[in-house]
Amino acid sequence: METKANKNTPSSKSETKAKADTKKKDVADSKSDATQKTKTTSKDTKSDNSGQEFREFFTDELKDILWAEKALLKALPKMRKAATGKELAASFDEHMADAEKQIDTLNQVFELMGKKPATKKCDAMEGLLSEADSIISDTEKGTAIRDAGLILAAQKAKHYEIATYGTLAALADAMEEPKIAKLLRSILRSEKASDKELTVLAVESVNEYAAEE
Numbered sequence: 001m002e003t004k005a006n007k008n009t010p011s012s013k014s015e016t017k018a019k020a021d022t023k024k025k026d027v028a029d030s031k032s033d034a035t036q037k038t039k040t041t042s043k044d045t046k047s048d049n050s051g052q053e054f055r056e057f058f059t060d061e062l063k064d065i066l067w068a069e070k071a072l073l074k075a076l077p078k079m080r081k082a083a084t085g086k087e088l089a090a091s092f093d094e095h096m097a098d099a100e101k102q103i104d105t106l107n108q109v110f111e112l113m114g115k116k117p118a119t120k121k122c123d124a125m126e127g128l129l130s131e132a133d134s135i136i137s138d139t140e141k142g143t144a145i146r147d148a149g150l151i152l153a154a155q156k157a158k159h160y161e162i163a164t165y166g167t168l169a170a171l172a173d174a175m176e177e178p179k180i181a182k183l184l185r186s187i188l189r190s191e192k193a194s195d196k197e198l199t200v201l202a203v204e205s206v207n208e209y210a211a212e213e
Protein backbone atom coordinates (compact mmCIF):
# COMPACT_ATOMS: atom_id res chain seq x y z
CA MET A 1 0.00 0.00 0.00
CA GLU A 2 2.65 2.32 1.13
CA THR A 3 4.83 1.52 -1.87
CA LYS A 4 1.88 2.03 -4.18
CA ALA A 5 1.10 5.29 -2.54
CA ASN A 6 4.69 6.38 -2.84
CA LYS A 7 4.81 5.26 -6.42
CA ASN A 8 1.60 6.99 -7.19
CA THR A 9 2.42 10.21 -5.43
CA PRO A 10 4.70 11.68 -8.10
CA SER A 11 2.39 10.70 -10.90
CA SER A 12 -0.68 11.94 -9.06
CA LYS A 13 1.27 15.07 -8.24
CA SER A 14 2.13 15.60 -11.88
CA GLU A 15 -1.48 14.86 -12.83
CA THR A 16 -2.63 17.43 -10.30
CA LYS A 17 -0.05 19.85 -11.66
CA ALA A 18 -1.20 19.22 -15.21
CA LYS A 19 -4.79 19.81 -14.14
CA ALA A 20 -3.79 22.93 -12.29
CA ASP A 21 -1.89 24.17 -15.34
CA THR A 22 -4.91 23.56 -17.54
CA LYS A 23 -7.07 25.38 -15.02
CA LYS A 24 -4.58 28.25 -14.91
CA LYS A 25 -4.59 28.40 -18.69
CA ASP A 26 -8.39 28.47 -18.73
CA VAL A 27 -8.40 31.26 -16.19
CA ALA A 28 -5.74 33.12 -18.17
CA ASP A 29 -7.74 32.65 -21.37
CA SER A 30 -10.92 33.84 -19.76
CA LYS A 31 -9.01 36.78 -18.25
CA SER A 32 -7.60 37.66 -21.63
CA ASP A 33 -11.12 37.43 -23.02
CA ALA A 34 -12.28 39.73 -20.28
CA THR A 35 -9.43 42.13 -21.03
CA GLN A 36 -10.27 42.03 -24.67
CA LYS A 37 -13.91 42.64 -23.83
CA THR A 38 -12.98 45.57 -21.62
CA LYS A 39 -10.76 46.93 -24.35
CA THR A 40 -13.49 46.58 -26.92
CA THR A 41 -15.95 48.22 -24.56
CA SER A 42 -13.64 51.14 -23.80
CA LYS A 43 -12.95 51.50 -27.52
CA ASP A 44 -16.69 51.52 -28.11
CA THR A 45 -17.13 54.08 -25.34
CA LYS A 46 -14.39 56.20 -26.90
CA SER A 47 -16.12 56.25 -30.21
CA ASP A 48 -19.39 57.01 -28.41
CA ASN A 49 -18.27 60.00 -26.34
CA SER A 50 -14.84 60.87 -27.89
CA GLY A 51 -12.90 60.47 -24.63
CA GLN A 52 -15.37 62.68 -22.77
CA GLU A 53 -15.02 60.65 -19.57
CA PHE A 54 -11.24 61.02 -19.66
CA ARG A 55 -11.53 64.77 -20.22
CA GLU A 56 -13.89 65.02 -17.24
CA PHE A 57 -11.39 63.10 -15.12
CA PHE A 58 -8.58 65.37 -16.31
CA THR A 59 -10.64 68.49 -15.52
CA ASP A 60 -11.33 67.16 -12.02
CA GLU A 61 -7.60 66.78 -11.46
CA LEU A 62 -7.08 70.35 -12.71
CA LYS A 63 -9.60 71.51 -10.10
CA ASP A 64 -7.64 69.66 -7.44
CA ILE A 65 -4.32 71.29 -8.31
CA LEU A 66 -5.92 74.73 -8.67
CA TRP A 67 -7.27 74.34 -5.12
CA ALA A 68 -3.80 73.22 -3.99
CA GLU A 69 -2.10 76.26 -5.59
CA LYS A 70 -4.58 78.66 -4.02
CA ALA A 71 -4.24 77.02 -0.61
CA LEU A 72 -0.45 77.19 -0.82
CA LEU A 73 -0.59 80.84 -1.89
CA LYS A 74 -2.75 81.55 1.15
CA ALA A 75 -0.42 79.66 3.51
CA LEU A 76 2.86 81.15 2.26
CA PRO A 77 2.66 84.52 4.08
CA LYS A 78 2.48 82.66 7.40
CA MET A 79 5.47 80.53 6.41
CA ARG A 80 7.34 83.63 5.31
CA LYS A 81 6.62 85.38 8.60
CA ALA A 82 7.76 82.33 10.55
CA ALA A 83 11.07 82.02 8.66
CA THR A 84 14.24 82.90 10.53
CA GLY A 85 16.65 83.52 7.64
CA LYS A 86 16.18 86.43 5.25
CA GLU A 87 17.02 84.22 2.30
CA LEU A 88 14.27 81.76 3.14
CA ALA A 89 11.78 84.58 3.61
CA ALA A 90 12.79 85.96 0.20
CA SER A 91 12.43 82.51 -1.30
CA PHE A 92 8.86 82.28 0.05
CA ASP A 93 8.17 85.66 -1.58
CA GLU A 94 9.29 84.17 -4.88
CA HIS A 95 7.08 81.14 -4.31
CA MET A 96 4.09 83.42 -3.84
CA ALA A 97 4.82 85.18 -7.13
CA ASP A 98 5.28 81.77 -8.81
CA ALA A 99 2.00 80.42 -7.43
CA GLU A 100 0.16 83.50 -8.75
CA LYS A 101 1.62 82.93 -12.22
CA GLN A 102 0.83 79.24 -12.04
CA ILE A 103 -2.78 79.97 -11.14
CA ASP A 104 -2.99 82.20 -14.24
CA THR A 105 -1.54 79.42 -16.36
CA LEU A 106 -4.02 76.91 -14.92
CA ASN A 107 -6.84 79.31 -15.77
CA GLN A 108 -5.59 79.26 -19.38
CA VAL A 109 -5.61 75.46 -19.30
CA PHE A 110 -9.24 75.48 -18.15
CA GLU A 111 -10.03 77.85 -21.00
CA LEU A 112 -8.37 75.53 -23.53
CA MET A 113 -10.47 72.68 -22.10
CA GLY A 114 -13.55 74.82 -22.72
CA LYS A 115 -14.28 74.98 -18.98
CA LYS A 116 -14.58 77.72 -16.39
CA PRO A 117 -11.81 77.57 -13.77
CA ALA A 118 -13.06 75.82 -10.65
CA THR A 119 -11.57 74.20 -7.57
CA LYS A 120 -12.04 70.94 -5.74
CA LYS A 121 -10.54 70.46 -2.29
CA CYS A 122 -7.18 68.74 -2.44
CA ASP A 123 -6.85 66.58 0.69
CA ALA A 124 -3.14 66.02 0.06
CA MET A 125 -2.24 69.73 0.02
CA GLU A 126 -4.52 70.36 2.99
CA GLY A 127 -2.57 67.71 4.91
CA LEU A 128 0.81 69.06 3.83
CA LEU A 129 -0.14 72.57 4.91
CA SER A 130 -1.41 71.41 8.26
CA GLU A 131 1.97 69.69 8.67
CA ALA A 132 3.65 73.04 7.92
CA ASP A 133 1.49 74.60 10.66
CA SER A 134 2.61 71.93 13.13
CA ILE A 135 6.24 72.57 12.24
CA ILE A 136 5.77 76.26 13.04
CA SER A 137 4.10 75.53 16.37
CA ASP A 138 6.58 72.79 17.31
CA THR A 139 9.74 74.83 16.67
CA GLU A 140 11.16 77.90 18.32
CA LYS A 141 11.00 81.30 16.68
CA GLY A 142 14.34 82.59 15.37
CA THR A 143 15.99 79.17 15.03
CA ALA A 144 17.62 77.41 12.11
CA ILE A 145 15.70 74.27 13.10
CA ARG A 146 12.49 76.11 12.26
CA ASP A 147 13.89 77.04 8.84
CA ALA A 148 14.99 73.45 8.20
CA GLY A 149 11.44 72.40 9.07
CA LEU A 150 9.86 75.05 6.86
CA ILE A 151 12.05 74.01 3.94
CA LEU A 152 11.03 70.40 4.53
CA ALA A 153 7.36 71.41 4.49
CA ALA A 154 7.78 73.55 1.36
CA GLN A 155 9.66 70.79 -0.46
CA LYS A 156 6.97 68.25 0.38
CA ALA A 157 4.43 70.60 -1.21
CA LYS A 158 6.70 71.15 -4.25
CA HIS A 159 7.11 67.41 -4.73
CA TYR A 160 3.36 66.92 -4.63
CA GLU A 161 3.01 69.60 -7.29
CA ILE A 162 5.85 68.15 -9.39
CA ALA A 163 4.16 64.72 -9.37
CA THR A 164 0.82 66.25 -10.28
CA TYR A 165 2.01 68.50 -13.12
CA GLY A 166 4.21 65.76 -14.57
CA THR A 167 1.26 63.38 -14.69
CA LEU A 168 -1.19 65.98 -15.97
CA ALA A 169 1.21 66.90 -18.80
CA ALA A 170 1.46 63.23 -19.77
CA LEU A 171 -2.34 62.95 -19.70
CA ALA A 172 -2.57 66.03 -21.92
CA ASP A 173 -0.21 64.27 -24.36
CA ALA A 174 -2.54 61.26 -24.31
CA MET A 175 -5.50 63.56 -25.09
CA GLU A 176 -3.48 65.06 -27.95
CA GLU A 177 -3.64 68.53 -26.43
CA PRO A 178 -0.13 69.88 -27.11
CA LYS A 179 -0.93 73.45 -26.01
CA ILE A 180 -2.18 72.22 -22.64
CA ALA A 181 0.79 69.88 -22.24
CA LYS A 182 3.16 72.76 -22.97
CA LEU A 183 1.53 75.03 -20.38
CA LEU A 184 1.59 72.29 -17.75
CA ARG A 185 5.26 71.56 -18.48
CA SER A 186 6.07 75.24 -18.04
CA ILE A 187 4.58 75.04 -14.52
CA LEU A 188 6.43 71.77 -13.94
CA ARG A 189 9.75 73.44 -14.79
CA SER A 190 9.08 76.30 -12.40
CA GLU A 191 8.14 73.86 -9.59
CA LYS A 192 11.35 71.90 -10.16
CA ALA A 193 13.40 75.11 -10.10
CA SER A 194 11.83 76.14 -6.76
CA ASP A 195 12.54 72.72 -5.33
CA LYS A 196 16.18 72.95 -6.41
CA GLU A 197 16.52 76.41 -4.86
CA LEU A 198 15.16 75.12 -1.58
CA THR A 199 17.68 72.27 -1.61
CA VAL A 200 20.54 74.69 -2.19
CA LEU A 201 19.30 76.92 0.62
CA ALA A 202 19.00 73.97 2.99
CA VAL A 203 22.38 72.50 2.16
CA GLU A 204 24.34 75.74 1.96
CA SER A 205 22.92 77.78 4.78
CA VAL A 206 20.36 76.12 6.99
CA ASN A 207 20.89 72.46 7.81
CA GLU A 208 24.35 72.83 9.29
CA TYR A 209 23.25 75.59 11.68
CA ALA A 210 20.16 73.61 12.58
CA ALA A 211 22.28 70.57 13.41
CA GLU A 212 24.43 72.71 15.72
CA GLU A 213 21.53 74.25 17.65
Ligand SMILES: [Fe+2]
Residues within 6 Å of the ligand: 069, 098, 099, 102, 161, 191
Ligand atom coordinates in the same frame (compact mmCIF):
# COMPACT_ATOMS: atom_id res chain seq x y z
FE1 LIG B 1 2.79 75.62 -7.55
